Amino acid sequence: MPRDPESAPFRVGLRDIARAANVCLMTASLAMRQSPKISAATGARVRAIADRLGYRPDPEISRLMGRLRLSRQRRGTEMIALIDFRREAPVRLHPYDSSILEGITARADALGFGITVFRFLDYECSLKKLLRVVRHRGISAAILLPSNQAQVVFDPEESWEGLSVVSATTAVLTPRFHQVVPNQLYNMMTMIERMHERGCRRIGAVLNETLDRRTKHHYSLALTWHGHRDRILLLPGATTVSDHVPRVSAWLRTAKPDAVATEDADAVAALVRAARLERRIQVVSLNSRDDEKMPYQDQHPRLIGETAMSLVSGMLHNHETGIPARALVTTIDGDFNYPPAARALRPPSTERP
Numbered sequence: 001m002p003r004d005p006e007s008a009p010f011r012v013g014l015r016d017i018a019r020a021a022n023v024c025l026m027t028a029s030l031a032m033r034q035s036p037k038i039s040a041a042t043g044a045r046v047r048a049i050a051d052r053l054g055y056r057p058d059p060e061i062s063r064l065m066g067r068l069r070l071s072r073q074r075r076g077t078e079m080i081a082l083i084d085f086r087r088e089a090p091v092r093l094h095p096y097d098s099s100i101l102e103g104i105t106a107r108a109d110a111l112g113f114g115i116t117v118f119r120f121l122d123y124e125c126s127l128k129k130l131l132r133v134v135r136h137r138g139i140s141a142a143i144l145l146p147s148n149q150a151q152v153v154f155d156p157e158e159s160w161e162g163l164s165v166v167s168a169t170t171a172v173l174t175p176r177f178h179q180v181v182p183n184q185l186y187n188m189m190t191m192i193e194r195m196h197e198r199g200c201r202r203i204g205a206v207l208n209e210t211l212d213r214r215t216k217h218h219y220s221l222a223l224t225w226h227g228h229r230d231r232i233l234l235l236p237g238a239t240t241v242s243d244h245v246p247r248v249s250a251w252l253r254t255a256k257p258d259a260v261a262t263e264d265a266d267a268v269a270a271l272v273r274a275a276r277l278e279r280r281i282q283v284v285s286l287n288s289r290d291d292e293k294m295p296y297q298d299q300h301p302r303l304i305g306e307t308a309m310s311l312v313s314g315m316l317h318n319h320e321t322g323i324p325a326r327a328l329v330t331t332i333d334g335d336f337n338y339p340p341a342a343r344a345l346r347p348p349s350t351e352r353p
Contacts, residue, residue: 012055077114081142103305147171164315176327180308182299183331188222204231204257210238241267292339299334
């Protein structure tokens with residue numbers, strides 16, 4: 001059932017504006033950016049509706065896009081296309097994604113390149129249209145940004161000739177490009193070992209199927225190897241913990257984990273507190289955090305962005321374009337962090353896995 005933007009407490013996004021204005025998502029996006037691609041009347045009407053609904057742009061996205069626009073405006077600079085394949089604009093940019101953009105931007109500045117973002121949804125989700133514009137602007141290199149889709153498959157007949165391409169995501173399955181991605185298997189193995197050292201013996205995980213497939217099942221493989229296979233809860237598709245509160249709550253009580261690894265750490269932690277299990281269950285975030293109150297896996301997304309930019313620069317220098325005969329994967333090892341403030345959350349367990 002569609003949510004009502006005017007009655008439910010949530011952050012208003014572009015999809016809500018498009019629904020209220022009875023326009024497509026791309027039209028809403030163009031209107032908010034005051035693009036000349038749509039009529040002035042339509043743009044003004046959509047923006048008025050957005051203002052009535054209380055839409056506010058995310059300041060972090062605005063800051064990053066401002067940096068990208070400055071880079072784009074530098075004359076005489078070779079440009080790198082950053083291609084965002086998401087089919088809808090995010091309400092808020094994920095910290096992982098923003099850190100990758102920061103890394104790409106910093107490295108591009110150091111190497112003397114400019115960067116410009118191309119969003120799939122701005123070209124009616126047509127790869128042919130997007131690549132035609134990229135080539136028309138004289139751009140000869142591209143970095144594929146992380147996508148929240150489980151898999152991205154493009155027409156094998158579409159030509160990528162003349163473009164040096166690096167993927168900063170595992171989501172693009174076809175064609176296969178050189179990749180720079182986190183070393184999820186190493187990261188998860190390390191996290192489990194460190195939690196074992198701290199007395200945890202019943203480690204579980206709450207993951208959605210999209211994440212599990214996108215990471216080549218590395219999280220599940222590490223848990224299985226360490227004997228924790230029976231404590232993996234997979235949620236369907238790209239759904240979140242908030243979509244399955246009763247199921248996750250029941251699982252916490254029946255699986256009886258003493259540690260839970262998840263991307264949706266805040267939601268799981270809230271359920272743990274609601275069930276008064278915070279002294280028995282340690283929630284571990286699979287993403288970096290700033291609050292220093294929860295153990296987390298730092299995947300070093302900024303380094304991933306920097307490395308992707310360095311790789312595409314080398315490919316340009318060596319005139320390596322098109323789909324590679326054999327795609328190479330560069331993995332970045334992460335670091336497991338256990339903040340001092342999190343150490344008193346649970347007593348060590350003596351139970352074996």
